[in-house]
Amino acid sequence: MLGSSSLRDLCKPKDSKRKRLSSFDTTGGNRDFLKIFPGDKVQLGKIDGAGVVAHIWMTMAPLEEVKEEFLYRKIVIRMFWDNEEQPSVEVPIGDFFGIGHGITKNYSSAPLQMGPEDGQALNCLFPMPFSNGARFEIESQADDPIKFYFYIDYELHNNMNESNLRFHAQWHREITKGIDGSKVTNPFYEFGGKNITGANNYTILDAVGKGHYVGCNLNIHNLRSTDSWNWYGEGDDMIFIDGEKWPPSLHGTGMEDYFNTAWCPQQEYQSPYFGLLMGGDQNWGGKISTYRYHIEDPVMFDKSIRVTIEHGHNNHRSDDYSSTAYWYQTEPHKEFGSLLPVEDRMPLPNITPDAAGDVDQFFNY
Template sequence: MLGSSLRDICKERESKRRRESSYDITGGNRDFLKIFPGDQKTIAMISGSGCVTHIWMTMAPLEETMEEYLYRKIIIRMYWDGEESPSVEVPIGDFFGMGHGITKNYSSAPFQMGPESGQALNCVLPMPFKAGARFEIESQAAEPIKFYYYIDYESYTAEPETALRFHATWHRELTKGINSDEVSNAYYEFGGKNTDGKNNYVLLEAEGRGHYIGCNMNIHNLRYTNEWNWYGEGDDMIFIDGEEWPPTLHGTGMEDYFNTAWCPTEEYQSPYFGLLLGGDPNWAGKISTYRYHIEDPIMFDKSIKVTIEHGHNNHRSDDYSSTAYWYQTEPHKEFQELLPMAERLPLPNIKEATAEDTREFFNY
């Protein structure tokens, strides 16, 4: 398994390049699959040993209008080596690096959303397998779609050099903090002490041996106020192999984990970190950010738990969703059942909501 760097590209390779795609097998130009509401289709069944090297996908309405939040309603799953439980199960937009059920042009090292308007979904992470691979698409949309795809891979005569397999999982939580009306704003944003990490937002819990390679995180700051409203004061805490608090990897704030600084709203993208949505004034509204540990993966021998506070000391009540990516030995810990479609959809903007509305929403 040669790498793809400029230094490796000149070296001889023993593998064969293969592809699964949605091309029109009749020789015509209907180069897409029709996927109807409720369909659960296997789009690629690859035999033997190999490694997926590139995925490109896009969608369009079968009729006239693109359905709202379609990218949260279509699920992508991947299975390696004949396993029955998927190693990847994520809403398709979130898998390719951005949540909130939308797309946007951006470029990172492992994922890119390209023109037009970010609807060209790309992934170049290597995904090795020794005894076959299967890709599945499920539609929980209300309308039929056209689905186009390339799945490019290398075919090997021997097993891949690594026993680790690619994994990705999605999580969404309406976090439960404290009532901001009952404390000062200074205490709400900065007060109290978190000395166990038990109520942190959890991006990933995995068992086995491998390494975590990062995440994208999407936050809907549900609090509209004239007071200081920074959502990201929470620290990242990554617990490796069952360690207790404080973990070996304990951070200093959300923007610091995502490699930015000083409560940013300025949109930015780079190979390994970026801020795709900066939110509304005073940090309200919808935010989307990513951090990929390509040059600095986080290894674990038995288990890993990747967490972050939702506001300092978990005081904030916001809408969090995330996709975590990692490689590990099989078998993997089974994922929690994916939320029903209605519970995956983004919340509407609530700029005009009152404090009473927000308390009712969170069942205070």
């Protein structure tokens, strides 16, 4: 049994040993952190044998107590299972723990939480099995040195025949290219046209293998400034399983519907499986962050999966999208490709009224 899944499991015997990697001061002192300098790629630890990661806690701060903007987009976390050379997890650290835009904020979901102070206590409860070792790595692309604290709590097992699926997480960012809103009416821009292929949707996950998708967080920066209706989220979710064509078996009715909210929401909300952590500014401008975790309803695939969502109805909108997808699958997995360089991961400046409709400046990053 891969750890306890409910209170009812706590009374059941477990044939495993609890272990931990941490940043404790091995001299017995109180310097319980790693010093990580710009450009460093640091192995947090390596586990031999078979087991499952049960819990990860991390926090960090500037070494000199000088706050660095967007630090949580500049630090990258990677995880490797069973002596693989390519990571199964590669995500900017803030996005991995549930919120984008390079920030932290107190919130709680079932698998991921950011706790006090100000969301800087990063926690993950996704189970992560391995049969032949695990390795964890942090890379700093920050401007200044940091101190980094962590726990990685895991169980060692005699074998891991129970599951051949491995945990994966991947980050994606795209400034979507829609249509020119100045050349059509606002009702057409927001609601017009028909998408009968899904080909130009924003892609949250594109994976090959057998497994199940267990959710994502999605972060949007609304790049349009207008006095007209400026709702960013009219796009449908479309999940294509095992190469199916449009319409896929899982075709939704709108972005807020996939994320289990309703009626163009702006009210912040959090729950075990879905939430809206940032609702945007007036007229849905500015930055948005939302999540949906398929803990009770994973999306299974036998050969491949492509999780997509329209960027505005019929992909009309040009906004800044980023997301982290979480899933389990057999190995080997499809290689992720190169993570965007740090300068291209930074949040964009807010859009001012005199820049309304002009997003071409952002397309070349």
